[in-house]
Amino acid sequence: AQKITQTQPGMFVQEKEAVTLDCTYDTSDPSYGLFWYKQPSSGEMIFLIYQGSYDQQNATEGRYSLNFQKARKSANLVISASQLGDSAMYFCAMREIMDSSYKLIFGSGTRLLVRP
Amino acid sequence: DAGVTQSPTHLIKTRGQQVTLRCSPKSGHDTVSWYQQALGQGPQFIFQYYEEEERQRGNFPDRFSGHQFPNYSSELNVNALLLGDSALYLCASSPTGAAFFGQGTRLTVV
Secondary structure (H helix, E strand, C coil): CCEEECCCCEEEEECCCCEEECCEEECCCCCCEEEEEEECCCCCCEEEEEEECCCCCCCEECCEEEEEECCCCEEEEEECCCCHHHCEEEEEEEEEEECCEEEEEECCCEEEEEEC | CCCCEEECCEEEECCCCCEEEEEECCCCCCEEEEEEECCCCCCEEEEEEECCEEEEECCCCCCEEEEECCCCCEEEEECCCCHHHCEEEEEEEECCCCCEECCCEEEEEC
């Protein structure tokens, strides 16, 4: 069965500094997708970045980048130049494909607090 | 372009009651999935609808049922509510690939 592990329940970072949120995954499928979502206290899950298993380059979206190490089965999120508004829960997720449909499997999340 | 919208945003129900949650997907998205997020946990997949049919289901009892309408909007119904059903219920829509989520419905069962 596919599994996502986030080992950091909480993280602190100083404003304007970079931070790395860890995510490891387990799957036997050769084709998979990895996602990062941000969840503020309002509850909405905000899509940040996506990495496909066959993508040759690490995904980047503005201040977000995904450090994808396939052999180590890790997909860490790097946030550069942290802002106070980055304080939120962050979830790593994997897309599990079954027949013609798919679902997302989420990790337990990391709470990030940005200090002024 | 409106994103995924869910209603209501908050709901309080009594044990044993039934509840219906609603979701309108992002324009152009034909697949709707529902997730339950208990406090302090990641979301758990409930089921997915496509072309008005339940296409895949997670490990949830039959008390959880759903429906998708021709305009792709969807409902989640939960019967015989238990205290443990208290959670944030998230709806996600997608064409393919990434899922885009609504703001969720926070259900409290007392």
